[in-house]
Amino acid sequence: MRVFLILAQITFFFFINVGAKTHFVPKPAMLNPEIKFLDLKLKKELSDKKLTPHKKYTLAILAARELKQLNHKDKALEFYRLANELSVSENKTEINLALSKKSSESRSVFFYEVNLKQLLKSRSYEKALLSMDPEKLSEPENAQYKIFYDLLNVKIRKTAVKKLYCLDDFQKNPEVYQYKYLMCDMLSEYLRIGKIPNYHIKLLEEYFFKHDLKERYLLQVAKDLKASL
Numbered sequence: 001m002r003v004f005l006i007l008a009q010i011t012f013f014f015f016i017n018v019g020a021k022t023h024f025v026p027k028p029a030m031l032n033p034e035i036k037f038l039d040l041k042l043k044k045e046l047s048d049k050k051l052t053p054h055k056k057y058t059l060a061i062l063a064a065r066e067l068k069q070l071n072h073k074d075k076a077l078e079f080y081r082l083a084n085e086l087s088v089s090e091n092k093t094e095i096n097l098a099l100s101k102k103s104s105e106s107r108s109v110f111f112y113e114v115n116l117k118q119l120l121k122s123r124s125y126e127k128a129l130l131s132m133d134p135e136k137l138s139e140p141e142n143a144q145y146k147i148f149y150d151l152l153n154v155k156i157r158k159t160a161v162k163k164l165y166c167l168d169d170f171q172k173n174p175e176v177y178q179y180k181y182l183m184c185d186m187l188s189e190y191l192r193i194g195k196i197p198n199y200h201i202k203l204l205e206e207y208f209f210k211h212d213l214k215e216r217y218l219l220q221v222a223k224d225l226k227a228s229l
Contacts, residue, residue, distance in 0.1 A: 035072055042066075046082065057088045058126045062157060064098065065134055069163065090130065109133055109142040116148065121217045123224065125152050137165045147180040151218070154187050155225045159194060179207055179215060183222060196226045 042063040046056055064079035080098040093111045097104055104111070110131050119128040129152040137146050146165040154161050166184035173181060186200035201223060208216040 035067070035070065035075065038067070038070075039075055042079065053086050054088050054090075054126070057083050057086045057090060058130060058156065060086070061094065061130060062153070066162065068098075069134070094130075094133070104133065104136075107136065107139055107141065109136040109139070109145045117217065120148075120221055123220075125155050125221070125224075128152055129156060134165065143169070144180070147183050148218075150187055151183060151221055151225070154190065155221060155228070158229070159191055161191060164188060164191070177207070179204065179212060179218065182207055183218070186222065190225075190229075195229060201226060 042059070046059055046063075051059070060079045060083035064076040064083065067073075067076040067079065077098060080095050084092065084095045084099065091112045093104075097111075110116075111133050112131060114128070114131045116128055116131070119125075119131075129149070132145065132149050132152075134149055136142050137149060146169065150161075150164045150166050154164075164184060164187055166180060167188060170181050170184040170188070174185075182200070182203055186196060186204070189200070190196045201219075204219050204222055208219045
């Protein structure tokens with residue numbers, strides 16, 4: 001019995017020590033393989049010598065936003081710094097906020113004042129997208145801008161887009177006949193199959209010309225997206 005108790009004590013202290021060592025051994029910091037691949041892919045895109053400084057700036061900002069959305073803020077900062085080093089005549093409010101690790105106190109979806117409708121009508125799609133803060137799309141008063149952001153993001157980044165902000169609302173209301181849901185359905189299918197079937201454009205044409213002529217400039221953005229594929 002005495003021998004048994006001694007062996008039990010030795011075994012107990014052995015497991016305690018092993019457990020303690022295992023618990024406190026620090027694990028090396030590792031990037032998720034998918035994030036590491038994404039990081040390398042984005043940097044490869046930016047190394048293309050054919051890109052203009054403005055195009056590189058746009059891609060760097062959008063890369064930073066995507067990494068931030070995936071909760072890799074340190075990686076996002078790398079791309080904000082890359083964008084900041086480029087000599088372009090763009091408003092850098094977003095970069096300044098990111099590098100200072102501050103959030104905008106404004107609830108507006110725009111980093112700075114723009115005429116979004118005019119930018120879209122003049123096909124200044126990159127400027128329109130850069131002006132928008134995707135983190136503010138979750139605010140109820142900014143819900144209307146989700147489809148604007150998604151449409152522009154897909155127009156510029158094509159199938160590289162990982163998330164549609166409009167998708168949750170669309171899935172809750174798949175039968176509602178509104179342009180934001182028709183467009184979200186179109187973008188979702190494009191990201192899934194890599195092309196936009198003609199019937200999506202026909203549905204949008206019918207909707208805008210029968211129900212919402214004031215917003216038909218969005219139809220042109222959709223057509224430009226399809227034409228660019």
